[in-house]
Amino acid sequence: MSLKHQITEDMKSAMRAKDSTRLGTIRLLQAAIKQREVDERIELDDSAVVALIDKLLKQRKDSIAAFEAANRQDLADQEKAEAAVLTAYLPERMSDDEIQQAVQAIVAETGASGPGDMGKVMGAAKTRLAGKADMGLVSAAVKAALSR
Template identity: 40%
Template sequence: MAVKVSLLERLNQDMKTAMKNKEKTKLSVIRMLRSEIKNEEIQRQHTLSDEEVIEVLMRELKKRKDALQQFEEAGRDDLVQQLREEITVIEPYLPEQLSEEELRELVREVVQEIGASSKADMGKVMKAIMPRVKGRADGKLVNRLVQEVLS
């Protein structure tokens, strides 16, 4: 039977491998992630669970995706390439993301469960759906799909 390795242990193992293989980008991204996790542990005053580590990783991924969009618009190809590499390092540590179709189906289910009928119910739907997709879907995408279903 395979032993379940915590996300933090996996990051540490991958950091050592990146050091040995001289993978600079991967090494720097993992170090930054570990630093963010450590800062979060200091703030919360306890060792983070895998779910809490995923929250930190999602936050870091979101920062990069937002910055990526801005750099693409500004034509900063050098920074765009760097951010894409960072994103490809972070993504494997996150749970598999829901496809847009799976997400749309889930939104429809939640809208029916709640009995939402108009955009006025948007807050209720978002409140009900976000805990279900935590770590597996981008909030902006969820928001857009909820608006589509409610309109």
């Protein structure tokens, strides 16, 4: 079953269960998927949907930080609930050790030798690790690997 189909089925079950938070988040996700498909005139595959979910999660994390800084815990809690629903659609994330090993392999393959090669390594890492790992952690691992 494709990820888009799973999201549609989950929306139906959220409607039946009258789970308004889950339903609203899934509708938001479906709207983002549809918007991207219409704008680019393409049909999104599972990897593109995962990338879109990652983008929405990053927006949620930024909003949570802003709301907590502004002392608006009610809005931060709502964003956290939405982030939890979105996280359920992501594949299992790589551990820190797995990220380190993958980055070391990419650095060796690309022949990167210093901080000037950061873009080359991150380009390869994005294609290989997108959706599997938090790209912020990957970036930190690449910086650490290239500064040695």
